Amino acid sequence: MIKPYSLIVLIHISLLLISPSSWAAGNWQYYQNKAMDFYQQGAYAKAEKNAKYAIRIAKRADNGKAFNASSLNLLAFIQIANNQPDAALSSINSAIHFTQDIYDDEAPQVATLLFNKGDFLEQTGNAEQAIEAYSQALDIQRFEDLSDTASLQEALKTLHALTRLMNEEQKYEKVAHLIEGFMAEKTDTVNVVFNETLRQISYTLADAQAELKQPDKAQQTLKKEFSREENALEANDERMSETLERLAIILDDQGKQASAAPLREKALNIRSESGKPSLANVMNLNELALDSQQKQDYENAKELYQKALNGLKELGQDKGVEQALILGNFGSLEEAMKDKKAAQVLYHQSLALHERNLSQPLQAAYTAARAGAIFYSERDYPKAEPLFLQSLSWMEKAQAPTASKQIALENLIALYDAWNKNREKSKFLRQLKVLNE
Numbered sequence: 001m002i003k004p005y006s007l008i009v010l011i012h013i014s015l016l017l018i019s020p021s022s023w024a025a026g027n028w029q030y031y032q033n034k035a036m037d038f039y040q041q042g043a044y045a046k047a048e049k050n051a052k053y054a055i056r057i058a059k060r061a062d063n064g065k066a067f068n069a070s071s072l073n074l075l076a077f078i079q080i081a082n083n084q085p086d087a088a089l090s091s092i093n094s095a096i097h098f099t100q101d102i103y104d105d106e107a108p109q110v111a112t113l114l115f116n117k118g119d120f121l122e123q124t125g126n127a128e129q130a131i132e133a134y135s136q137a138l139d140i141q142r143f144e145d146l147s148d149t150a151s152l153q154e155a156l157k158t159l160h161a162l163t164r165l166m167n168e169e170q171k172y173e174k175v176a177h178l179i180e181g182f183m184a185e186k187t188d189t190v191n192v193v194f195n196e197t198l199r200q201i202s203y204t205l206a207d208a209q210a211e212l213k214q215p216d217k218a219q220q221t222l223k224k225e226f227s228r229e230e231n232a233l234e235a236n237d238e239r240m241s242e243t244l245e246r247l248a249i250i251l252d253d254q255g256k257q258a259s260a261a262p263l264r265e266k267a268l269n270i271r272s273e274s275g276k277p278s279l280a281n282v283m284n285l286n287e288l289a290l291d292s293q294q295k296q297d298y299e300n301a302k303e304l305y306q307k308a309l310n311g312l313k314e315l316g317q318d319k320g321v322e323q324a325l326i327l328g329n330f331g332s333l334e335e336a337m338k339d340k341k342a343a344q345v346l347y348h349q350s351l352a353l354h355e356r357n358l359s360q361p362l363q364a365a366y367t368a369a370r371a372g373a374i375f376y377s378e379r380d381y382p383k384a385e386p387l388f389l390q391s392l393s394w395m396e397k398a399q400a401p402t403a404s405k406q407i408a409l410e411n412l413i414a415l416y417d418a419w420n421k422n423r424e425k426s427k428f429l430r431q432l433k434v435l436n437e
Helices: 008-016 023-041 044-058 064-081 087-104 107-124 125-139 149-168 172-185 196-211 215-232 238-253 257-274 279-294 298-315 321-336 338-358 361-377 381-398 402-418 423-437
Strands: none
Touching: 023 044, 023 064, 044 064, 064 087, 064 107, 087 238, 087 298, 107 125, 107 149, 125 149, 149 172, 149 196, 172 196, 172 402, 196 215, 215 238, 238 257, 238 279, 238 402, 257 279, 279 298, 298 321, 321 338, 321 361, 338 361, 361 381, 361 402, 402 423
């Protein structure tokens, strides 16, 4: 499926061209404007017809190659929007060719068109070719004078598109090398002031560093970004909370929950001051509740879980996977507080939501196992059995770690042993043996 696209680069390339002055150029501008208007209205057939009129007229205009390149670029956007990817790529390649003839292969106008080509290729699922086009654009832009804001923004936009896609393709080492190299080259330009695109690039770099098992580097990247934000943004700007939340996740992954919790609290305060309810705020409350639960501050954890659930209800998102996750965690709190009945209610509410939308099968498996374990402890084996079986099934679907699958199998073995069902017990003993080989 072709994804949404942006008009920004389209308008920008048009402004790079010489303003029309001749009769032919004037007529070209008329059809070019009509094509743009129809495109913005979603009338793609009419837009394409007028763009092609503009291309015919451009051939008779002074500086016709420049007008032709602009119209071909517009035509490519129209065609990609109208689900004609092959035609769009042909048009953008022609636009690149004409622009190279007018300027040279390393002109900034060529880089802009190469970025457009990369965007089209990415939209049509051609990731490797898109990476090549983005790379060609960046090779031009990174050697330009980036002291002016417009040139810097174009280069950052290309760097972000390229490295974001590389991360999606799991090219983490290349991402880290590319961004770190760019930052080192342009240290006086990019490392001082806040820039929204640079914020996204910082997130991309931190993600790559985390995947490369470099958590300290990822923390350093995010701390630098937060420092820029603190110096430039309002105290209640939610972008700062997102950076803090990303830092907290890295610390969580290192088992440093005690260091992560203050960052989550700070992020929560920022989001609260913004006055906007958000899903991120809800999940912060969930993480803080888990932290309180681990510290056995059960009353505070209970209050935080309830706030999180209330937040989802306020957002109208109390039927999704987030609700299921929080209910499962809340259930584990009630179980820790020795209220098994309340825990079962919450576990089953969670499982009902997971069954409707199994986007987190591993978490669903853990909740099913907890609910089954309560019935097992009460010797209610007929009720424990389907929950343990469901837990194993979801673990297999989630490709869970071996240790988790082992526990799921051991639960079933213990159940059937207590229930004197030796045939079923033998079945899962064989599976456990195979798993441990």
